[in-house]
Amino acid sequence: MDVLSSLEHRPYLLPAGQWRMAQRWNDLLFAHWPIEAEAIARLLPAGLAVDNFDGWAWVGVVPFWMDRVRTRALGQRCVTVPGTGEFCELNLRTYVRSQVTGLRGVYFFSLDAASALAVAGARTLFHLPYFLASMRRDVSTDGTIEYKSKRLMSRDSVRFEASYRGLGEVAGPGVDGTLEHFLTERYCLFTPHGGRVLVGHIHHLPWPLERAEAEIRVNELPAAHGIALPEHAPVLHFARELNVYIWSLREDL
DSSP states (O other): OOGGGOOTTOSSOOOSSOOSEEEEEEEEEEEEEEEEHHHHHTTSOTTEEEOOBTTEEEEEEEEEEEEEEEEEOGGGOEEEOTTOSEEEEEEEEEEEEETTTOOEEEEEEEEEESOHHHHHHHHHHSOOOEEEEEEEEEEOTTSOEEEEEEEOSSSSOOEEEEEEEEEEEEEESOOTTSHHHHHHOOOEEEEEETTEEEEEEEEOOOOOEEEEEEEEEEEOHHHHTTOOOOSSOOEEEEEEEEEEEEOOOEEOO
């Protein structure tokens, strides 16, 4: 299926102009916890507000690995990015809406990656809070993914260790109004830069979500960014792969 021609599921039209980067995301675990909205609101930059579900803000930790990273070079030629052929990434995120445009999207507290070039490029081009990390992913015969991450060149090590797998029951795309749709069907991200809020639009097919199981043994990301998780188990989802297109940042007007 041509991803760029499948638009019926989008909440708004594709942005003008051509996409800047393309990536494939693989073996994603979505682990989400409900948080008091006020606790997350104080961590957001001016111009963004908490997007809540049933009165709660939601914080997600998302380990995965990516490949097929491509970018548009000068002359609009699409090229593979050297040094980013395949690497692990780990996100700490929440869900927000723009107080200017009303757009709903993702706000990242941090993004850890095992590629120094990807970290430098994302910080420079997309002004996102990327951190270089030592990361390892191993897959057992039953499909269980052993995932470890330790942040490098940081005052704190900020570790994450988990075992997880999808349960092989693809439920199809989340239905609008459900929690799984709220947590995953997002088509833009926001990031502050130079006193402004910038928005980066993305496009992909609806998430092919599965039920998941996970054992999260170490999770130091939330505390490193001023977030206290509740004691109960997270809401879990899994997705095997998704092709994603990303547009250049623009001001949230």
